[in-house]
Amino acid sequence: MNLRETLRINERGHLEIGGCDTVELAAKFGTPLYCLDEKHIRDMCRAYRDALAAGYGEAQALYASKALSCKALYKIVHSEGLGADVVSSGELYTALSGGMPADKIYFHGNNKTGQEIVYALNSGVGTIVIDGDDEIDFLSSICEREGKRASVLLRVNPGVEAHTHHYIQTSKVDSKFGLSIKSGDAERGVKNILSRKQLDLKGFHCHIGSQIFELKPFKVAVAIILDFAAEMRRKYGLITRELNLGGGLGIWYAKGDRKTNVKDYKDFVKVICDAVRENCERISLDRPRLLLEPGRSIVGEAGITLYTVGNIKDIKGIRKYVGIDGGMFDNPRYALYQAKYTAILAKRASEQPAEKVSIAGKCCESGDLIAVDVMLPPAKRGDILAVFSTGAYNYSMASNYNRNAVPPVVLCKGGQAEYIVKPQSYEDIARNDTFASWL
Secondary structure (H helix, E strand, O other): OOOEOOEEEOOOOOEEEOOEEHHHHHHHHOOOEEEEEHHHHHHHHHHHHHHHHHHOOOEEEEEEHHHOOOHHHHHHHHHOOOEEEEOOHHHHHHHHHOOOOHHHEEEOOOOOOHHHHHHHHHHOOOEEEEOOHHHHHHHHHHHHHHOOOEEEEEEEEOOOOOOOOHHHEOOOOOOOOOEEOOOOHHHHHHHHHHOOOOEEEEEEEOOOEOOEOOOHHHHHHHHHHHHHHHHHHHHHOOOOOEEEOOOOEOOOOOOOOOOOOHHHHHHHHHHHHHHHHHHHHHOOOOOOEEEEOOOHHHHOOOEEEEEEEEEEEEEOOOEEEEEEOOOOOOOOHHHHHOOOOOEEEHHHOOOOOOEEEEEEOOOOOOOOEEEEEEEEOOOOOOOEEEEEOOOOOOHHHOOOHHHOOOOOEEEEEOOEEEEEEOOOOHHHHOOOOOOOOOO
16 A cells, blocks of 8 residues: 555544545445545645646646546636646536636647537637648637637657557557657658647647656657757747647556655656756757656546445355456446456454455446455445545546446545535436437
8 A cells, every 4th residue: 555644544543534534424424435635636736736837937837637637627727826728628627627727728639520619719728739741721610610719738749658558558650649740740740830820839739648656768759859849940930839748647556656756856857857958958959948847647546446245256266256346437447447446344453364355346247347356355235345546547537337426526625524526416317318219
């Protein structure tokens, strides 16, 4: 376990988050239940904000909405000085509704629809990140029709492969994201944008992947992109005013992952700041404004999910399944790419694990598992199971599969807990159902 001041085992031997006893949270709010530690979220926001200010100066952290998007979260991150990046109209609407100023929002996406672009332009979104050559023409034509001029970044692909799962590597040569520097596509994109009076090219964006602990790929990417920026200045007079290096720093999920704390992320940011500054000096390039897009590292370890243990199936000599009242509808990450998690029994958090089990969800899928071969004390029906590091890509990827309700989210701080996402009712699940006229 990667425990901290606000995620600890209390005097009763119960797991506690944000000063709240998780056994009591389960009794009050029911399960499955997402729980978020507000202090840890704020601590992580401040780590990025302060490290960028100290290590670079003209810089901005943008919260990566795809990790977890709800109104209360935008209110928190904005209050800590962060902007946001969004990848859909839904995320944009939620960010604006949560009080995030439009001019601090960056709109991403490899296939933005016309409706999304119009909504972003008319909302006053600060920057649109162009992801492909075809989008240059598309965005330019919409700007012309709407009488708008858009500030843009061009997403480039430096060809750096981070050491992470191949599903979350996003800067390989073969990627649906960005324009390749090596192939010449990125340069052609620059020329195309510069020819459009409706578009103001501020600089470049890059995201090399997710769940990364090794910083060398970031440093390599920085050198490649800034060399490219210098070449674009020489050839076309382009002044790179912004450099957005995305996010991707990893968090602790299970044994084998690096256990990090707030200071570690400050140190990570300093390495990136140093790399940008040193490379700008190397090639005599004016330092651009630096942007980072942390998401997982802000909310990932701030979240846990609570479940109630149900049916237990022991297949002698093969496997023991501990059934829970959640599953792939509230956490699809194991089903998608065999993500690893750590779990404990919340009421017996100090008890030594004694058996290896797999945690099985309640969906009608053989692959509906939350964790495989984890060590637990002997579990029994009614126990509360806590799964760590579920703040990122759990609620945001949840669904109503098998018509299960997406669990609510509670925010915990100083021993208080309140909903920031309310429970779904059966009526909510079926709200948009209707009958054809002939039925």
